[in-house]
Amino acid sequence: MALRYYILFANYEQGLAMRDLLLENGIENRIAPAPRSIQQDLSCGMSLLINEEQIEAARACIDQNHAPYHRIAALEGQIQPRRDRYC
Amino acid sequence: MIYLDNAATTLMKPRSVTDAVVRAMTTAGNASRGAHSTSLDASRIVYDARVKTAQLFGCSRPDHVVFTCNSTEALNIAIQGALRPGCHVITTDLEHNSVLRPLYRMQDAQGVRLDFVQADRSGKIDLNAFERLKRPDTAAIVCTHVSNLTGEIVDIARIGRFARENGILLIVDASQSAGCMPVDMEEMGIDVLCFTGHKGLMGPQGTGGMCIREGVEIRPLIEGGSGVQSYRRRQPEEYPTRLEAGTMNAHGLAGLSAGIDFIQKTGIRTIMEKERSLARAFYEGVRKIDGVQTYGDFTTPERGPVVALNIRSYDSSEVSDALSVDYGIATRPGAHCAPRMHRALGTQDQGAVRFSFSWFNTPEEVEEAVRAVGEIAGA
Numbered sequence: 001m002a003l004r005y006y007i008l009f010a011n012y013e014q015g016l017a018m019r020d021l022l023l024e025n026g027i028e029n030r031i032a033p034a035p036r037s038i039q040q041d042l043s044c045g046m047s048l049l050i051n052e053e054q055i056e057a058a059r060a061c062i063d064q065n066h067a068p069y070h071r072i073a074a075l076e077g078q079i080q081p082r083r084d085r086y087c
Numbered sequence: 088m089i090y091l092d093n094a095a096t097t098l099m100k101p102r103s104v105t106d107a108v109v110r111a112m113t114t115a116g117n118a119s120r121g122a123h124s125t126s127l128d129a130s131r132i133v134y135d136a137r138v139k140t141a142q143l144f145g146c147s148r149p150d151h152v153v154f155t156c157n158s159t160e161a162l163n164i165a166i167q168g169a170l171r172p173g174c175h176v177i178t179t180d181l182e183h184n185s186v187l188r189p190l191y192r193m194q195d196a197q198g199v200r201l202d203f204v205q206a207d208r209s210g211k212i213d214l215n216a217f218e219r220l221k222r223p224d225t226a227a228i229v230c231t232h233v234s235n236l237t238g239e240i241v242d243i244a245r246i247g248r249f250a251r252e253n254g255i256l257l258i259v260d261a262s263q264s265a266g267c268m269p270v271d272m273e274e275m276g277i278d279v280l281c282f283t284g285h286k287g288l289m290g291p292q293g294t295g296g297m298c299i300r301e302g303v304e305i306r307p308l309i310e311g312g313s314g315v316q317s318y319r320r321r322q323p324e325e326y327p328t329r330l331e332a333g334t335m336n337a338h339g340l341a342g343l344s345a346g347i348d349f350i351q352k353t354g355i356r357t358i359m360e361k362e363r364s365l366a367r368a369f370y371e372g373v374r375k376i377d378g379v380q381t382y383g384d385f386t387t388p389e390r391g392p393v394v395a396l397n398i399r400s401y402d403s404s405e406v407s408d409a410l411s412v413d414y415g416i417a418t419r420p421g422a423h424c425a426p427r428m429h430r431a432l433g434t435q436d437q438g439a440v441r442f443s444f445s446w447f448n449t450p451e452e453v454e455e456a457v458r459a460v461g462e463i464a465g466a
Contacts (some may be wrong), residue, residue, distance in 0.1 A: 033404035
């Protein structure tokens with residue numbers, strides 16, 4: 001299975017603001033539940049899934065705007081990827 | 088969408104609920120803040136909601152029904168307002184963070200001593216443990232009625248008898264049972280019943296409250312405008328204003344009132360049987376699917392309308408995402424604000440996918456959910 005890239009947040013407010021920011025900058029993303037295995041204790045249940053090709057653009061956008069987030073994590077998908085839609 | 092996240096909040100409400108909220112938003116002034124018609128309309132809405140809530144829960148005093156934003160606020164008021172520094176409290180592994188966090192705060196800040204009745208791997212607790220954990224200074228038991236993770240029903244009536252016999256205050260979290268099954272605080276020996284309005288009671292979010300048995304003293308958590316006794320330096324002593332400060336949510340309470348009307352008209356046992364039937368049909372459908380593990384004790388028909396499961400070692404969040412994106416089925420993955428219960432079940436790392444059912448779900452939706460679980464499991 002392919003790696004999936006998740007942006008993790010301390011709370012939903014950070015996540016929703018980040019989604020708007022990334023979309024405004026042309027970086028596609030999709031809201032998804034944050035996998036338990038990468039949530040750790042400090043992140044919330046919401047994450048943003050982004051394409052591998054857009055990781056660097058996302059990082060640059062985040063840095064430029066000082067957008068708060070918890071971390072970016074990669075995780076191998078476990079279920080057949082019939083749902084790789086970044087809209 | 089097939090909405091199966093009713094343990095978080097019910098999405099489908101009776102039309103009468105939304106109508107009542109809209110009507111109140113055009114007619115209700117500020118309750119208990121004057122004698123003009125719109126203020127009186129609001130006061131009537133709030134009063135009616137108190138009377139109906141008291142009737143629903145077997146509370147002998149409608150003026151001992153205190154409204155809050157949700158169960159969490161009610162539980163915080165009850166726990167922080169009833170317990171004294173250094174006292175001993177018994178609670179359980181089944182609790183939601185709305186119970187655990189205020190208790191932990193009291194433990195850290197006020198030296199409250201906690202003991203937990205532990206859950207086994209099926210999420211059940213041994214009721215005899217309350218007797219074993221009791222101490223001479225045990226002041227309260229704080230206990231959920233129904234686990235929000237497994238649907239396990241706790242025998243509150245038995246705990247209530249034990250609490251009464253031993254002079255222990257019993258605070259019950261009815262978040263998952265209110266509106267889904269009969270709850271009678273007199274019959275069950277409950278001293279403080281905390282409930283939310285937006286789940287089984289089918290009301291709007293931002294509504295909830297607590298029913299307080301006569302004679303139980305709870306200190307206010309917040310103080311402020313009450314519309315009465317304005318020259319007193321402190322909050323009025325009488326319930327409900329003792330625990331209600333600031334403008335009441337008359338708009339929301341109009342909806343809650345209509346939700347209770349719907350439940351009373353339909354019959355709470357009728358609602359309970361339908362919801363249980365849906366949950367049971369789902370369980371019977373998924374339990375035979377290779378790779379599916381369910382959590383909780385399904386040997387008894389008396390359960391909350393909740394089924395939590397995992398598929399193989401799949402992360403529960405990824406399963407829930409697949410259900411949402413591929414099948415349009417809304418469920419709740421993760422920890423469900425129930426950390427001790429997940430540890431007891433051994434699902435701390437994987438979480439679980441929770442399917443929870445309401446009056447408005449259908450057998451066809453259950454069939455579709457079973458089919459989706461089967462497809463994801465590769466069956």
